[in-house]
Amino acid sequence: ASGRAAPVTPAAPGLTDQRIMVLARGAAGELWVGTRNGLNRVDPLSGGVVQYPAGPTLARGLSAGFITALMLDGENRLWVGSYGGGIDVLPAAGQGDAILRVGITQGLPDGTVNALLQDLQGQVWASTDNGLARIDPARMTARALRRAEGVVFPTYWTGAAARTERGELLFGGAGGMTVVQPERLQTWTYRPAVLVVDAQIAGRSVPLAPGSAALLDVPADGNSLAVEFSSSDFSAPERNRYAYKLEGFDADWVAADAARRLAAYTNLPPGDYRLRLRASNRDGQWGERELSLSVTVRPAWHQTWWFRAALALALGLLLIAAVAARTRLLRHRQLELEHKVRERTVELRAMHNALEEKSAQLHLSSVTDPLTGLHNRRFLSDHIEQDLAASLRRSQETLAAGGQGFLGS
Structure with a gap:
């Protein structure tokens, strides 16, 4: 101020x-x-x-x-x-x-x-x-x-x-x-294409057909795949960006930079895949043309459909044989049990008849005098009440019938 x-x-x-x-x-x-x-x-x-x-x-x-x-x-x-x-x-x-x-x-x-x-x-x-x-x-x-x-x-x-x-x-x-x-200063509008530098299967370079018709056939005994790629924008290659995705295996795109331009996979499950590649220019704008490579991974002998079918059939036959053997064993045990039950039933029936015979003999000896063979006092005490009651019923019936005849005359 x-x-x-x-x-x-x-x-x-x-x-x-x-x-x-x-x-x-x-x-x-x-x-x-x-x-x-x-x-x-x-x-x-x-x-x-x-x-x-x-x-x-x-x-x-x-x-x-x-x-x-x-x-x-x-x-x-x-x-x-x-x-x-x-x-x-x-x-x-x-x-x-x-x-x-x-x-x-x-x-x-x-x-x-x-x-x-x-x-x-x-x-x-x-x-x-x-x-x-x-x-x-x-x-x-x-x-x-x-x-x-x-x-x-x-x-x-x-x-x-x-x-x-x-x-x-x-x-x-x-x-x-x-x-x-x-x-x-103009915007860099060049949209690059993707170039495959090298493709290797089991560590060995393989030739590729041009364009999307290229096919990579991966054998079962060499299940490793590596694809090196680049961009056609060479004005500032260190600034280019990349992305790749193996459809059927990768859920999302995998980002890559200029320092690592490689898509590598090992131990892929047998099947058909599609490797998609894309590249950007130096300003990070993606190219309009993707490169797509078909990939087929061959199955090992134990991964083939016929081996799996044969294995399933063998397991099925083994299961059927096991069930049949188990059924035979259970049937054999059932027959043995039935035989034992029948033998035991015969034995019990014989024992029952013997007991009944012994009981009758004991009863007879209990009411018979062993010297005379006549009925003894026990027999008399067991039967006198029954005989007396029967005599009284017959006497009463006789008296009743005579009284009705007298009144009628």
Whole structure:
């Protein structure tokens, strides 16, 4: 306010770190101070400081604390580049507190960002330790630019960037300066085909017919298959991506990169399969033409249908024989049991008759005098009551009949 320079000492209170790396002025006149350990928003009038520490899980936390670049875009959002943490985008005033992030996952070629610029079309450019990147601020996705796009310097210096009046972007790097004319950068639209470099069965290379008519016949005694593939986009082969899927075996596509362009399988079950291959260009766009190879895995002798049918038949006959043997054994045991029952029945019947005979003899001897052979007193006591009762009944019947005759006369 006085028009004089006011030095800020290393001991200035409230800053996250005294080692200041980069400065930027905000839309409302605030001062953004990037340090080696976090970002700070300083009010030049009151001297108040709001800290933005390192730690994505913290309130106002950044991806990394070593701040290397600051840039205010056309929407008054602050772009924060860091060492190893990519880019954090702080919203403008009144647009909430959510911090957007752009890193290697979103397409940056490296996590260390050395400078940030916005071109006249609104795209954001970043220089890194591994080339340049153009960022779409609407989608927060990055397109890496390297030697294939004319970027010959792999490493760029912190803060070495500027935009000319004509809209050219200048980045200083190890070896010189890169001049970017953003309007001349075209999207790489070439859609590559998939090329088979080598196919091996049981460790031996085999020739392949061109196109989708190729057939890989895998014998039972050499059940291993390996197919090496490539892309027809040779402009930046290290950036090509690949995917393969063995239909009938793989549930999903298997991703592969330029360092390992190989689909390998061992001990596949017998049957027919189809190996599908696809490749991308250097910008990660998949080619429109897949390559499909037919694969037949021959069964071993013990895996053939006739062996399994013979085995099933033998097991069936064995089961029938076992059931028949068991039935014969049970029938034999039943006959033996019936024979034993009949023998025991005869024995019991003979014993019963003998007992009845003995009982009759005992009864006869109990009512007969052994000397005279006549009935004894026991016989008399057993039968006298019965004989007396019978005599009385006959006497009563006789008297009753005589009385009725007298009354009738």
